[in-house]
Every structure is written in structure tokens, then in C-alpha cells.
Amino acid sequence: MKVLLVNGSPHQDGCTNLALEECAKTLNKNGIETEILWLGVKAVQGCIACNKCGKLGHCVFDDVVNQVASVADTIDGLIVGCPVYYGGPCSQITAFLDRLFYSAGDKLIKKPGAAVVSCRRGGATASFERLNKYFEINNMPVVTSQYWNQIHGNTKEQAMEDLEGLQTMRTLGENMAWLLKCIEAGRAAGVKEPEYEAPIRTNFIR
Numbered sequence: 001m002k003v004l005l006v007n008g009s010p011h012q013d014g015c016t017n018l019a020l021e022e023c024a025k026t027l028n029k030n031g032i033e034t035e036i037l038w039l040g041v042k043a044v045q046g047c048i049a050c051n052k053c054g055k056l057g058h059c060v061f062d063d064v065v066n067q068v069a070s071v072a073d074t075i076d077g078l079i080v081g082c083p084v085y086y087g088g089p090c091s092q093i094t095a096f097l098d099r100l101f102y103s104a105g106d107k108l109i110k111k112p113g114a115a116v117v118s119c120r121r122g123g124a125t126a127s128f129e130r131l132n133k134y135f136e137i138n139n140m141p142v143v144t145s146q147y148w149n150q151i152h153g154n155t156k157e158q159a160m161e162d163l164e165g166l167q168t169m170r171t172l173g174e175n176m177a178w179l180l181k182c183i184e185a186g187r188a189a190g191v192k193e194p195e196y197e198a199p200i201r202t203n204f205i206r
Helices: 015-029 063-076 092-107 124-135 163-190
Strands: 001-005 033-038 077-085 113-119 150-152
Touching: 001 015, 001 063, 015 063, 015 077, 015 113, 015 163, 033 092, 063 092, 063 150, 077 092, 077 124, 077 163, 092 124, 113 163, 124 150, 150 163
Parallel strands: 001 033, 001 077, 077 113, 113 150
Antiparallel strands: none
16 A cells, blocks of 8 residues: 655755655554655646646646656555645645646545645644645545644744644554555455445536
């Protein structure tokens, strides 16, 4: 089993990465393979709603989104992390997730997902809620912890002093590993996976 952890921070080795590494260590301890993917500092193109991905099978912008989409079938869980900018998640991660879920969301259905945010002071829960909505709209079990998945600090060194935040990440890792093993055990025991009806799209404009 493998979990992909996406670092949406422009700082490769900052507070967000610290949180993701803490979670990854716990997953590894439980026998789960992990990979931390850093989105980098190049701008991630936002979705332009061209709908070409439905015909092509991939996004028209060939970047990290298509890179992740091409391996989405090989991962069993997804953890997405980012810093808080102006009370919300940074634009890099939302642009990435908008296009990934629109073009390849079907490859992530039924796979556990979790969000992780880092902030200096405020905005963590608003950012956390925004990121979780990607999982909630895509039939993905949302993995929780003992508190909202957040870590505080203006620098990595400060974040290392957030002992509760680091423990929250370890608990998240434990819960993700447990859920993945439960899913695997259920499949081995012949537990039937959910079958979904065709989507109904209600238009509220009458």
C-alpha cells in the first residue's frame, strides 16, 4: 500500500513538509509506503474549464497535475498539505487540486484522503475545510486525527516546538494506516464496495 503526500508550499523544507514528514514516518512504521511530492515554485496553471480532459483523458496543461494523474491508480491514499495565505489555502494547491479532481477524480474515488495545513496564527480551520471539500465531493473517506490537522509556526524551527501539532500528524498517520488496512481486510473478506447511482445534477435556477 502507498500514500502520496503532496507538499503545496513554495518552501520545500518548511513547516508544511515537517508536518507531512511526521505523518509519513508513522505510515512507514505501519508498513505503508509513502512518497512526498513537492509542487515546486513554478506557477501551477488554474483550470480554464475547457472540458478537453473529458475527451483527451488528461489535462491540456501538461505539468505536475498530469504527472500525479498518471500514477493515481497506483496509490491507495492521498494527503495534501499547504500553508495558509490570507486565511485560506495557497493558490498553488487549489489550482493543482481543481485540475486534478476535475480531470482525474475518478481515479481517487473510495481512496482515503486527508488535508494538512500550517499557519503562523489564524486561518488554519478555514483552509482545512476548503481542502477537505475536494475529498468530500469525490466519494473519498476523510481521515481525521485527534484535532484538526494543523501545525503552527512562522518557521520550521518554530513548528518543531508545536508538540501538539506534531502529535496530531502522528495520529493522522496511525488513522490513515488503520483505515487502509481495514479496506484491504474488507476486500480480502469479500466485503462488497459501495455501488453508486448515476449522478443527479439539480439546477437551482428556475
